[in-house]
Amino acid sequence: MLDIKYLRKNVAEATRRLQDRGIESEKLTTLLSLDKARREAIQQVESLKAQRNEVSDKIAYAKRNKTDASEAILAMQEVGSKIKALDARQASLDMEVKNLAAHLPNLAASDVPVGPDEAANVEQRVWEPKTYGQRLKAHQEAPEWLKAHYEVGETLGILDFERGAKVSGARFLYYVGDGARLERAVYNFMLDEHRQEGYTEMITPIVVNDAAMFGTGQYPKFQDDAYRVEGLEQTYIPTAEVPLTNYYSGETLPAEDLPIKFTALSPSFRKEAGAAGKDTRGLIRLHQFNKVEMVKFTKPEQSYEELESMTANAENILQKLGLPYHVILLSTGDMGFSAAKTYDVEVWMPQQQVYREISSVSNTEDFQARRMHITYRNEAGQLALVHTLNGSGLAVGRTVAAILENYQNPDGSVTVPEVLRPYLGGQDKLMATPHH
RNA sequence: GGAGAUAUGGCACAAUCUGGUACUGCAACGGACUCGAAAUCCGUCGAGCCGCUUUUGGCGGUGUGCGGGUUCAAAUCCCGCUAUCUCCUCCA
Numbered sequence: 001m002l003d004i005k006y007l008r009k010n011v012a013e014a015t016r017r018l019q020d021r022g023i024e025s026e027k028l029t030t031l032l033s034l035d036k037a038r039r040e041a042i043q044q045v046e047s048l049k050a051q052r053n054e055v056s057d058k059i060a061y062a063k064r065n066k067t068d069a070s071e072a073i074l075a076m077q078e079v080g081s082k083i084k085a086l087d088a089r090q091a092s093l094d095m096e097v098k099n100l101a102a103h104l105p106n107l108a109a110s111d112v113p114v115g116p117d118e119a120a121n122v123e124q125r126v127w128e129p130k131t132y133g134q135r136l137k138a139h140q141e142a143p144e145w146l147k148a149h150y151e152v153g154e155t156l157g158i159l160d161f162e163r164g165a166k167v168s169g170a171r172f173l174y175y176v177g178d179g180a181r182l183e184r185a186v187y188n189f190m191l192d193e194h195r196q197e198g199y200t201e202m203i204t205p206i207v208v209n210d211a212a213m214f215g216t217g218q219y220p221k222f223q224d225d226a227y228r229v230e231g232l233e234q235t236y237i238p239t240a241e242v243p244l245t246n247y248y249s250g251e252t253l254p255a256e257d258l259p260i261k262f263t264a265l266s267p268s269f270r271k272e273a274g275a276a277g278k279d280t281r282g283l284i285r286l287h288q289f290n291k292v293e294m295v296k297f298t299k300p301e302q303s304y305e306e307l308e309s310m311t312a313n314a315e316n317i318l319q320k321l322g323l324p325y326h327v328i329l330l331s332t333g334d335m336g337f338s339a340a341k342t343y344d345v346e347v348w349m350p351q352q353q354v355y356r357e358i359s360s361v362s363n364t365e366d367f368q369a370r371r372m373h374i375t376y377r378n379e380a381g382q383l384a385l386v387h388t389l390n391g392s393g394l395a396v397g398r399t400v401a402a403i404l405e406n407y408q409n410p411d412g413s414v415t416v417p418e419v420l421r422p423y424l425g426g427q428d429k430l431m432a433t434p435h436h
Numbered sequence: 437g438g439a440g441a442u443a444u445g446g447c448a449c450a451a452u453c454u455g456g457u458a459c460u461g462c463a464a465c466g467g468a469c470u471c472g473a474a475a476u477c478c479g480u481c482g483a484g485c486c487g488c489u490u491u492u493g494g495c496g497g498u499g500u501g502c503g504g505g506u507u508c509a510a511a512u513c514c515c516g517c518u519a520u521c522u523c524c525u526c527c528a
Contacts, residue, residue, distance in 0.1 A: 042487050046497045053497090056509045060456035069508085076508035252483095373484085383484080 001370045002104055004035060004097075017107040020114050020332040031100045038093040045086035052079050102214070103221055106367040108332045109304075109341040120331030124343065127315065128324040135407060135415070138324035138348045145410045148351045149401040150282030152408055153179060156432050159283070171272065171287045178430045182403070182416075183290065185423035187265045187396045190292040190317055194393055197313050199263035199294060204243035206266055207234045212246040215372030217338035217364070227269040227287075240266035240293035241390040248297060249372035253386060258376060259298040259306055263393065265290060283397040284356065290396035296389040297374065300366065303387035304341075307363040310391045311343045314359040317394050321417045323402050324348040326355055340365045345394070347402045358398045361391030 007014045007028065015025045055072055062069040113120050128138045136146070153159025158179025164172040175183050195201050210233045213219040218226060218238060227236040237243060244262045253260065268291045283289070294313060298306045311327065318325045330342040339362035346355035366385035369375070375383045407415045414430040421428055 039487065042497080046487065049498090050496055052508075057457070059508060063456065073508045080508065375484095 001101055001367060002107065003366075003370065004101065008032065008035065014107070018104065020108055021105045021335075022116070022333055023104060027100065027104065031097065031104075034093060034097050034100065038090065038097055041086060041090040041093055045083060045090055048079055048083050048086065052076060052083065055079075099220075102371075105335075105337045106217075106340050106364060108335065109363070109365075112335070112341050113329065113331045115331035116333040118331070118334045121328045121334055121344075122331075124327040124329055126324075126326040127319065128348075129319075129322045132322075134409070135322075136350050138350075139353075140350070142350055142353060143410075146351050146405070146408060147412075148282065149349075149404040152404040152412070152414060153282075155412055156414070156430055158182070158430065161282075169287070171285065173283070173286065177433065178424075178427075179400075181424055182420070182430065183396060183400055185420045186399050186403070187290060187292055188423050189320075189420055190393060190396070190399075191263060191265060193317060193320070194263040194292070194294060194313060197261075197316075199261040199313075202240075202244060202247075202262050202264040204237075204240055204247075204264050204266060206237050206243070206269075208237055208242050208246065209234055211372075212242055212249070215246045215249050216242045216368050217336075217371065218242065221337060224273050225271050227271060236269040237266060238270050239268050239291060239390075239392075240264040241295060244293060244295040245368055245388050245390060246372060248374050251374060252383065253297060253374065253376045255299070255376045255378065258386065259296050259302060262295045263292060265292050265396070267291075283401040286397065289398075292393050292396060294361075294389075294391045294393040298387045298389065299376065299378070300384070300387050303363050303365060303389060307341060307343070307361065307389055310389055310393075311345070311361045314345050314361055314391055314393045317399075318345065318347060318358070320419045321399070321403065323399075323406055323417075325358070336360070336362065338362070338364045338367050340367065347398070349402060349405055351405050356398065356402075357395075358402065359392040359394045361389070363387065363389045 002014075011028070011032065015028055018028055019025060055076055059069045059072050059076070062072070108114075113122050115121075136143075147155070150159060150161065154161070156178070158176050160174040160176050164174050167174075191201055207229060210219060213226065213235055218235075226238055229235065243266075244264055247262070248260075267288050269288055270286075272285060272287065294310055296303075296306050296310060315325070315327065325345055325347045328344050328346065330339075330344055335342045342360060342362040344357050345359035345361070347358040348354075349356045365387050368388045369385040374386050374388070376386050378384045403417060404414055407417060409415060412432070416424055416428050416430065
């Protein structure tokens with residue numbers, strides 16, 4: 001949620017910055033005129049309420065002294081009905097204002113490239129391992145024998161998309177045998193790394209209420225992509241960002257505790273409405289996938305520093321896994337609803353010869369904190385909104401996909417990245433093995 | 437799932453039956469005493485949110501778990517909901 005006072009006072013600037021996020025100027029004009037009407041209604045009704053309070057005191061006083069107050073009561077009956085009507089009018093204006101405001105995306109930070117879509121994104125840096133050994137190099141032309149990750153997984157018998165579709169539907173799968181073990185190794189490795197970086201490990205509810213979905217900005221605008229629990233006002237989380245960030249909703253945090261850092265593994269549920277036909281194969285786009293998430297609560301002045309370090313925490317995972325990647329800064333048109341600034345980390349997928357998003361790290365500044373009222377007391381002793389950040393660290397399924405492609409051998413086996421071997425009982429290779 | 441109880445400032449509680457300025461204590465803050473502190477004494481203290489404003493402040497509104505209703509007036513009466521506790525039931 002944007003600061004309505006900022007919008008009132010800086011109309012021209014706000015209009016321009018909203019336009020950068022793809023919002024037409026009429027939206028703001030409408031919002032501000034409703035806000036003005038709302039404040040006028042408040043003034044009217046409040047002066048009547050002040051009058052009522054005053055007279056009510058006099059009536060109470062008269063009653064205590066057993067004096068007649070019927071005249072004042074009669075007069076107040078009329079005031080009361082006026083207040084009721086004005087209250088109703090104000091409530092409906094309140095709702096309109098809130099509704100409009102709740103649909104406005106966050107404003108982009110000043111150093112975010114302006115542009116309508118991903119074409120305006122700016123590459124920040126490219127990373128690749130110093131030595132590849134026998135492995136394919138990044139950007140090396142794909143050899144004949146190289147298979148897509150889902151073919152590798154099916155050939156080795158460790159990913160079963162067919163039975164996933166049979167039992168659940170399209171875009172669900174079973175991990176089988178070494179596939180399940182590899183997935184578990186990957187997320188255990190990630191959680192261990194983040195714990196060492198000072199993140200507190202959490203296991204969260206994976207069903208949350210509507211207030212939580214509103215708090216992080218998924219609702220009201222993006223309800224169509226969420227798995228709602230039938231008949232209840234609850235939703236299967238699309239990311240652990242929702243329960244992790246809402247952990248402190250409505251609370252005031254001790255300043256000396258900031259920054260607070262959480263990490264959690266959770267399944268993530270997405271309907272992927274409107275994504276039909278896009279990246280349909282394999283582990284890339286599923287209705288349910290595992291993700292290790294990072295969330296931070298910071299003081300405003302430290303949030304951009306913390307954005308950089310959180311991005312580094314995501315990159316660290318890929319570096320230790322030896323997976324080539326690059327980092328891009330998203331443009332105003334490509335960022336998510338709640339973000340003020342976002343880095344995407346994209347891993348190299350050799351079979352398709354593209355970088356594929358594996359992490360998205362965002363600073364939402366006070367956008368989410370305002371929606372869910374998370375504050376701290378600043379040096380001046382005043383309550384102020386914290387800044388919240390979130391980032392994937394990383395998408396687990398996509399990491400498995402990247403390993404299956406990047407560590408694939410000509411004989412169809414897959415070498416296990418060294419850092420994962422302790423998590424797999426020392427196993428250094430995945431080969432086709434019967435599992436039943 | 438069933439029955440009962442509870443929800444009031446940072447904390448502990450009173451007022452609820454019988455509607456009329458939300459009690460008291462602790463904590464906190466300011467001051468006195470003191471070289472300083474503790475103790476003591478005096479004073480202040482409803483957080484947050486909203487509006488107005490001449491903006492280190494002032495005034496008003498809201499605010500007794502949440503949402504409605506009745507009333508001149510609701511912590512108090514009525515309806516709905518949520519959470520917690522106890523017992524039963526169920527369960528890993």
